[in-house]
Amino acid sequence: MSESWFGQKSRHFQCAVCRRLVTDAGPGLGVCPECLRTRWDAAESVVETIHRGSRERFDLPVRPPAAPVGVECALCVHRCRMQPHEKGYCAVREGTERSLRRDGRHRALLSYYHDPIPTNCVADWVCAAGTGSGYPAYSRERGPEVGCYNLAVFFEACNFNCLYCQNWSFKKSGEAGQAWIGLEDLLSAVTERTSCICYFGGDPVPQLPFALRFSRRALEKRFGSVLRICWETNGSLNPAWIKAMVDLSLHSGGCIKVDLKAWDPHVHKALTGCDNRQVLENVVQIAGFARLRRDPPLLVASTLLVPGYVNEEEVFHLARFIASLDPDIPYALLAFAPQFYLNDFPTTSRAQAEACLEAAQKAGLRRVRVANRHLIH
Numbered sequence: 001m002s003e004s005w006f007g008q009k010s011r012h013f014q015c016a017v018c019r020r021l022v023t024d025a026g027p028g029l030g031v032c033p034e035c036l037r038t039r040w041d042a043a044e045s046v047v048e049t050i051h052r053g054s055r056e057r058f059d060l061p062v063r064p065p066a067a068p069v070g071v072e073c074a075l076c077v078h079r080c081r082m083q084p085h086e087k088g089y090c091a092v093r094e095g096t097e098r099s100l101r102r103d104g105r106h107r108a109l110l111s112y113y114h115d116p117i118p119t120n121c122v123a124d125w126v127c128a129a130g131t132g133s134g135y136p137a138y139s140r141e142r143g144p145e146v147g148c149y150n151l152a153v154f155f156e157a158c159n160f161n162c163l164y165c166q167n168w169s170f171k172k173s174g175e176a177g178q179a180w181i182g183l184e185d186l187l188s189a190v191t192e193r194t195s196c197i198c199y200f201g202g203d204p205v206p207q208l209p210f211a212l213r214f215s216r217r218a219l220e221k222r223f224g225s226v227l228r229i230c231w232e233t234n235g236s237l238n239p240a241w242i243k244a245m246v247d248l249s250l251h252s253g254g255c256i257k258v259d260l261k262a263w264d265p266h267v268h269k270a271l272t273g274c275d276n277r278q279v280l281e282n283v284v285q286i287a288g289f290a291r292l293r294r295d296p297p298l299l300v301a302s303t304l305l306v307p308g309y310v311n312e313e314e315v316f317h318l319a320r321f322i323a324s325l326d327p328d329i330p331y332a333l334l335a336f337a338p339q340f341y342l343n344d345f346p347t348t349s350r351a352q353a354e355a356c357l358e359a360a361q362k363a364g365l366r367r368v369r370v371a372n373r374h375l376i377h
C-alpha cells in the first residue's frame with residue numbers, strides 16, 4: 001500500500017490563493033494552511049477540483065448523490081439519495097427501482113488478517129489486549145495477551161476522501177467484485193486464539209450492518225471466551241447507529257477509536273473532502289457511553305499530524321474539545337507517513353510532534369502520547 005502517486009518529489013509549491021511560496025509541504029493540497037483557514041471562499045474551488053480529480057481516477061462519485069427522487073441510504077452523514085444504477089459516495093451501495101443493491105449488509109468488500117498481540121493498534125497502550133486492563137472480564141492476561149491474535153478486518157470502502165489516505169489502494173479493488181466476502185467465510189477466521197476483532201479500512205461505516213451482524217455471530221461462536229469488538233473509524237456515521245456499535249464494544253471490553261482529522265472545518269474539508277460537524281457531535285455521544293466503563297477505556301481519539309496543516313493550534317482545539325468531555329479520554333497523536341496525494345509531504349518533524357504533545361496536555365488531557373515515532377524526523 002506504499003505505491004507512489006506522483007512521480008516527482010517536490011517539497012515546495014505556490015499557494016493557488018495567496019501565491020506565496022510554501023516550503024516543507026508538497027503541492028497535493030494546492031492551498032496553504034493559512035488560506036484554508038482565512039480565505040475559504042477563494043480556496044474552496046481549488047480544493048474541490050483536487051478532490052474531484054482524485055475520485056474520477058477510480059470511477060468514484062465526485063460528491064454524494066442527491067437525486068430529487070431516489071432511494072436513500074441513511075448509514076452515514078452523506079445520506080446519499082440514488083437513482084437506479086447510481087452509486088453512493090462510498091460505492092458500496094447502488095440504487096435500484098425500489099431499494100439498494102451491492103451490499104455491506106449480507107456480504108462485504110473486505111480483506112482480513114491475523115495480527116499477533118501486542119499489535120501496533122492505535123489503542124494498544126491503553127486497551128485490554130496491550131495492557132491487560134480489565135482482567136479477567138475483558139483480558140485473558142494480567143499484561144499483554146502474548147500468543148493471542150487480533151482479527152484485523154479491513155473494509156475496502158470509505159465515505160471520506162482523505163488526500164493522505166494511508167491505505168488508498170482499496171479504491172482500486174472494489175470494481176472487479178473479487179473482494180466480496182460472506183459472513184460465514186469470515187466467521188471461519190475466528191479461532192480460540194482470537195481475542196479481539198478490529199474493523200478498520202477504508203472505514204467500517206459504509207458496511208456497518210455487516211460488521212454488526214458479524215460481531216454478534218462471532219460473540220455467539222466464542223461465547224464464554226474473551227472476544228473484544230473494536231472499531232477504527234472517521235466517526236461519520238448517522239448517530240442512530242451509535243448505540244448498536246457501542247453496545248458491542250462496551251460489553252465485550254473493546255473500544256471505539258475515532259480519528260479526528262482536524263478541528264478547523266475548512267482544513268478538515270480540504271484534507272478529507274467532508275465536513276466534521278457530525279463527527280464531533282458523534283464523539284460527544286460516544287463519550288457519554290464511555291462513562292459506563294472506564295477500564296479499559298471505551299473511547300480513544302487519535303489525530304494524524306499532517307506537516308504544516310495539522311499543527312499545535314489544531315491539536316489544542318481538538319484536545320480541548322475532548323477534555324471538555326472527559327480529561328481521561330486517551331488521545332494518540334500519529335506521526336505522518338507521506339501517501340497518495342500528499343505523497344510529497346515530509347514526515348512529521350520532532351518539533352511538530354513535541355509542540356502538539358504539549359498543546360494537547362495544556363488543553364487538559366491527561367493521557368496523550370505520540371505514536372509511530374519511527375516516522376519522526
Ligand code: SF4
Binds near residue numbers: 230
Ligand atoms: S483491536 Fe482492540 S483490544 Fe485488540 S489490540 Fe486493538 S484496541 Fe486492543
Ligand code: SF4
Binds near residue numbers: 073079
Ligand atoms: S454509507 Fe455510502 S451510500 Fe450510504 S450514505 Fe454513506 S456514502 Fe452514501
